[in-house]
Amino acid sequence: xxxxxxxxxxxxxxxxxxxxxxxxxxxxxxxxxxxxxxxxxxxxxxxxxxxxxxxxxxxxxxxxxxxxxxxxxxxxxxxxxxxxxxxxxxxxxxxxxxxxxxxxxxxxxxxxxxxxxxxxxxxxxxxxxxxxxxxxxxxxxxxxxxxxxxxxxxxxxxxxxxxxxxxxxxxxxxxxxxxxxxxxxxxxxxxxxxxxxxxxxxxxxxxxxxxxxxxxxxxxxxxxxxxxxxxxxxxxxxxxxxxxxxxxxxxxxxxxxxxxxxxxxxxxxxxxxxxxxxxxxxxxxxxxxxxxxxxxxxxxxxxxxxxxxxxxxxxxxxxxxxxxxxxxxxxxxxxxxxxxxxxxxxxxxxxxxxxxxxxxxxxxxxxxxxxxxxxxxxxxxxxxxxxxxxxxxxxx
Amino acid sequence: xxxxxxxxxxxxxxxxxxxxxxxxxxxxxxxxxxxxxxxxxxxxxxxxxxxxxxxxxxxxxxxxxxxxxxxxxxxxxxxxxxxxxxxxxxxxxxxxxxxxxxxxxxxxxxxxxxxxxxxxxxxxxxxxxxxxxxxxxxxxxxxxxxxxxxxxxxxxxxx
Numbered sequence: 001x002x003x004x005x006x007x008x009x010x011x012x013x014x015x016x017x018x019x020x021x022x023x024x025x026x027x028x029x030x031x032x033x034x035x036x037x038x039x040x041x042x043x044x045x046x047x048x049x050x051x052x053x054x055x056x057x058x059x060x061x062x063x064x065x066x067x068x069x070x071x072x073x074x075x076x077x078x079x080x081x082x083x084x085x086x087x088x089x090x091x092x093x094x095x096x097x098x099x100x101x102x103x104x105x106x107x108x109x110x111x112x113x114x115x116x117x118x119x120x121x122x123x124x125x126x127x128x129x130x131x132x133x134x135x136x137x138x139x140x141x142x143x144x145x146x147x148x149x150x151x152x153x154x155x156x157x158x159x160x161x162x163x164x165x166x167x168x169x170x171x172x173x174x175x176x177x178x179x180x181x182x183x184x185x186x187x188x189x190x191x192x193x194x195x196x197x198x199x200x201x202x203x204x205x206x207x208x209x210x211x212x213x214x215x216x217x218x219x220x221x222x223x224x225x226x227x228x229x230x231x232x233x234x235x236x237x238x239x240x241x242x243x244x245x246x247x248x249x250x251x252x253x254x255x256x257x258x259x260x261x262x263x264x265x266x267x268x269x270x271x272x273x274x275x276x277x278x279x280x281x282x283x284x285x286x287x288x289x290x291x292x293x294x295x296x297x298x299x300x301x302x303x304x305x306x307x308x309x310x311x312x313x314x315x316x317x318x319x320x321x322x323x324x325x326x327x328x329x330x331x332x333x334x335x336x337x338x339x340x341x342x343x344x345x346x347x348x349x350x351x352x353x354x355x356x357x358x359x360x361x362x363x364x365x366x367x368x369x370x371x372x373x374x375x376x377x378x379x380x381x382x383x384x385x386x387x388x389x390x391x392x393x394x395x396x
Numbered sequence: 397x398x399x400x401x402x403x404x405x406x407x408x409x410x411x412x413x414x415x416x417x418x419x420x421x422x423x424x425x426x427x428x429x430x431x432x433x434x435x436x437x438x439x440x441x442x443x444x445x446x447x448x449x450x451x452x453x454x455x456x457x458x459x460x461x462x463x464x465x466x467x468x469x470x471x472x473x474x475x476x477x478x479x480x481x482x483x484x485x486x487x488x489x490x491x492x493x494x495x496x497x498x499x500x501x502x503x504x505x506x507x508x509x510x511x512x513x514x515x516x517x518x519x520x521x522x523x524x525x526x527x528x529x530x531x532x533x534x535x536x537x538x539x540x541x542x543x544x545x546x547x548x549x550x551x552x553x554x555x
Contacts, residue, residue, distance in 0.1 A: 029553040042553035132555050181555075248554075300399070304418035311417050354552055377407075 020136045024360025028344065032354045039383045041371040042354040044181060046246035046327070050283070051294045054245065057286035058279050066278055072270040074102025074254070075281045081288040082254055086239070089213065090224040092232055094256040101266055102276045102284075106211050106240045106253035107133055108269070110175075113207050113236045113255065114141035116264035117172060125166050126175040127158045128362030129182055129330070131209070134175060135362075144170070149364035152332055155321045156185035160194035167198070173205045174198075176225060179212040182361045182370035183330040184306075184323025186216065189223040196228035205261075206235045211253070212326040214244035214295050217303040220324055233258055236265075243326075244295040245287040250280040302327050305373040305380055312384040313371075316391045327374040330358065334367045336394040344369050346394075351386035400429055401438070405539070408442040445540050449533070457486075457502050457531040458509050461495040462517065463524040472496060475522050484512050495527070506530070 010018075032038055049055070073079060079096035086100075087093045094100050103109040110133065114124070120142040126134045128147040138145040146166050150156040163174065174195065178187040187195075199206050206225060213222040226235040240253025255265060287294060306323065313320040313331045320331035333343040340358035347353050358365030373380060397405075403415055412430070416423040433439045448455065462479070466472050472490050476497055480488040487500040503509035513526055534542055 023555070025553060025555050029551070032552040035552075038552055040550075040552040043550060044554045045550070047550075304403075307420055308414070308417050356553060 016140065016142065020139055023132050023136075025132055025356060028354075028356060028360065031345070031348065035352065037352045038348070038354050039352060039375075039379050039386070040354040041373070041375055041380075041383055042356050043372050043374070044328075045248040045372075046243065046298060046374045047376055048246050048298060050246050050250070051287075051290065053290060054247070054283050054286045054294070058283040061279060061282040066282060068278060070102075070275045070278050070281060072266060072275055073100070074276055075278070075285070078102055078281050078285050078288075081285055082256075085288050085291070086237070086256055089222065090210070090237065091227045092224070092237070092256075094237075095259075098259045099256055099262055101255045101257075101262055101269060102281060103240075103253045103255060103269065104273055104276050105242065105251045106209055106238045107137075108273060109236075109238045109240075109253050109255040109265070110134075110207065110209060111137050111141070112265040112268050113238070113257075113261075114138055114143060114173070115268050116261065117205060118143035121170060122172040123168060123170040124173040124175055125163060125171060127177070127180070129156070129180075129358060129365035129368070130361055131177055131181045132360060134177075138175075143172075146171070147362060147364075149362075150183070150185065151364075152319065152321065152368075155323070156180060156183035156330065157187050157191060158195065160191055160198060163195055164198055167202050167204070171202065171204060173207055175207045175209070177209040177211075179215065179323070179325025181212065181326055182328050182356070182358070182365065184326045184328045186220065186324035192223060192225050193228055196225050196231050199225075199234060200230040204234065206231065207238065208235060209238045211238070211240055211243050213239065214292075215299055215302060215327060216325045217299075217306060218324060236261060241284050241287055244299075245284075245290075246295075246298065247280075247283065247287065250277075250283055252276055252280040252284050302374055305375075305377060308377075309371065309373045309380060309384065312388070316384075316388040317395060318391060327372055329371050329373060330365065330368050331371070332368050333391075335396060336391055337396045338394060340366055340369045347387065347390050351390055353383045353386045353390075400426065401433070404430075404439070404442070445538055447534070447537070447542055449542075455502055455504055456506055456509060457500060459529045459531065460499040460501055460513065460517070461491075461527040461529070462497040462499060463495045463526075464497060464520075465522045465524060466496075467522070475520070479517070479520075482512070482516060484509070484516075495525075 079100045082100050083094050083096040114137055118141045123144045123146050124138045125146045127150050135145045148162050148166055150158055208225050210224055216222055226232055226237050236255055236257040238255055241247040309329055310320055310322050317335055318331040318333055320329055323329055333340055336343060344355050344357040355369040355371045358368030403410060412423045412427045416426045464475055476488060476490060484501050484503060485499050486502050489498045491498050501509055513528055517523055517526055
């Protein structure tokens with residue numbers, strides 16, 4: 001009897017999956033992990049713990065024994081709270097009974113939305129540099145991602161004319177994320193209006209991830225694409241608690257959409273996730289009750305840190321626009337003669353400061369690095385001092 | 397509270413330039429405003445926030461509740477100002493409730509505080525009674541929560 005061949009597991013993997021590269025962030029993470037001396041500007045989350053009243057609400061619920069499943073859609077009281085919050089912040093009203101779905105972070109909601117509408121070969125337009133999961137999530141849903149590069153000279157906003165050029169008969173969805181991770185870009189309302197008009201003109205869906213909508217600076221007020229004429233009926237609005245309420249680890253997001261779209265997303269969610277964790281949902285109810293009182297002090301502090309970081313980066317000669325939202329800056333490091341990746345690797349090596357190579361967010365960010373300024377002010381000062389020495393040494 | 401004051405209450409060593417950058421003002425504007433606040437007596441001083449426990453066993457702090465007889469005309473003011481003169485008294489507040497003045501008192505040891513209460517405070521004619529409560533541990537001081545550094549738990553790089 002001959003021995004069986006050793007199984008080749010690589011051959012057993014889905015072909016769809018093998019076409020997807022590893023996340024550039026994970027790549028870099030492995031270089032940093034295990035070093036205790038690093039000042040990290042590499043995180044995508046607030047530097048503070050979740051505000052205490054929110055944590056306390058979760059603790060109380062555990063003491064009371066609230067540990068069960070919830071409705072697939074999420075706790076009704078949470079959906080009612082979300083409905084009120086969304087109406088107040090985005091100017092659009094959604095029925096908590098059939099137009100709001102509570103998910104495990106916006107990441108799950110995005111995955112559900114793509115899987116709910118995409119057939120193999122359907123195209124999704126999205127802007128780059130962007131959050132790492134857009135391209136892969138589209139591919140995993142058998143769609144074809146069509147990235148549009150945004151430019152430093154436009155402060156990484158998206159030009160409606162570029163969108164129109166990318167539209168083909170196979171285009172089904174335009175995916176937006178403003179304010180943007182990793183650039184901090186905020187789309188001007190007049191450009192947003194033009195993109196909305198394109199969605200209507202070409203009968204496209206719009207998935208808009210507005211997770212950073214509370215973190216806007218210079219007295220700006222958030223404008224959502226869903227508020228433009230003809231958009232509510234074709235938009236999936238994605239939002240969550242991670243950024244504004246410093247709740248990244250709770251994994252809680254939500255989707256608001258017309259009933260047909262929401263029901264399709266719900267179908268996938270109920271089989272693959274069942275429901276979002278109840279403790280996180282109860283915490284989120286408390287977060288909504290607190291509203292701006294929970295995030296306004298953090299927002300104000302981020303704005304001050306942004307002012308500091310942008311000034312320092314420009315003074316040391318890096319080309320860095322003043323981002324209007326989120327908590328990232330995305331300086332171009334070309335003046336050092338290094339790519340973003342080389343810059344990040346050498347900065348880590350020589351000064352123990354971690355920033356993320358821009359290429360992790362798409363090829364158009366290859367000359368940039370992402371720095372998160374939701375980092376304690378004393379560490380920001382140290383990191384900027386180190387970067388200044390580094391840039392001086394390498395500057396061409 | 398004015399944001400400039402909030403920033404200084406968090407870190408009084410911020411330079412005028414740093415504050416100006418953070419708030420989107422000029423250094424001149426910040427310096428001028430600080431001078432105004434100092435002149436108006438809003439800013440009384442700039443001090444370090446010290447975790448005394450880290451210094452090892454030295455000194456004690458006590459909260460002393462003092463009941464006093466108010467004076468006709470002056471109320472509590474004259475006597476409160478007089479008690480506040482003692483070097484041992486770090487803070488002195490007029491309170492509502494079961495007693496009148498709350499004093500935060502620092503001494504080298506228990507007996508030092510006891511002596512202050514017995515010889516200085518209780519001997520004042522207007523003092524009706526005192527209750528001395530010794531501070532055992534500090535968990536939060538002037539907005540600073542002690543011994544809770546969460547930084548190590550965060551991932552160094554995340555999406």
